[in-house]
Amino acid sequence: MDGKFPPRIENGLCGPPRIEPLGPEELGEAGWQAMNRARDLTGYPKDAPLHPFLATMCRHTEMFERYMEFGMNFLLNSAIAPRDREMVILRTGWLCDAPYEWCEHVAAGLREGLTRQEIDWISEGPSAPGWDERDRALLRAVDELHGNATISDEVWAVLAEHFDERQLLELPV
Structure with missing residues (x-):
């Protein structure tokens, strides 16, 4: 890599997991x-290989169930637009x-709906050129x-000015 990424991402970008996912026979x-x-909940095909994240979370099924309930409700019923959520x-x-998250x-x-250019800008933060006031404020809030x-x-x-009350309540979560 070219040194653009923080060390952990630079050295471990999509590298091996710290906790191994369970195999089908171990679930x-x-x-x-x-x-x-x-x-x-996610629409992940049942005939597809186990998704590594899901298979790892199955190491602690009680936590995973609660995580999925919260996370999927947030994903499927969120007031925040998917593009904004991903930003x-x-x-x-x-x-x-x-x-992993990145x-x-x-x-x-x-x-x-994010472009590759916008994803590069996300790594630069709210001061990157090209953001409108709304997107810049989203990134500033995260920072x-x-x-x-x-x-x-x-x-x-x-x-x-850009988000309703429900969206504002969800944003910090």
């Missing part, structure tokens, strides 16, 4: 129930040097939450 009854529920996830993954969500972002655990009044005011 057990609870694991298969969780896997099939996740596949149903927020990608910027968070970037700031946290999270290679790799998975680059593809998701492209599916949800502020990451850095200070709060969103400034200035950024909140810009967000409030």
Whole structure:
């Protein structure tokens, strides 16, 4: 790589998992129930190979069930547009040097309408050229939450011009 990425992403981009996914023979009854529920919720084909993330999460089926309930509700019923959601996830993954999150969500972002140029800009942050006021405010909110655990009044005011109350409640989550 060319040094553009943070060290953890540069060195571990989509590298081997820290916790190995379970194989089909290792899932057990609870694991298969969780896997099939996740596949149903996500539309992941049952005849496809086990998704590594889902197979890893099956190592702790109780947590996985709760995670899927929350995460899928958030994904399927979110007031936030999919493109905006992916911007927020990608910027968070970037700031946290999270290679898995970044790799998975680059593809998701492209599916949800982000361009490759915008994904490059996400790595640069809200000061990258090309963002409109709304997108810049989204990225600034992520940066502020990451850095200070709060969103400034200035950024909140810009967000409030573009997002309704339900979207504003979801954004920090």
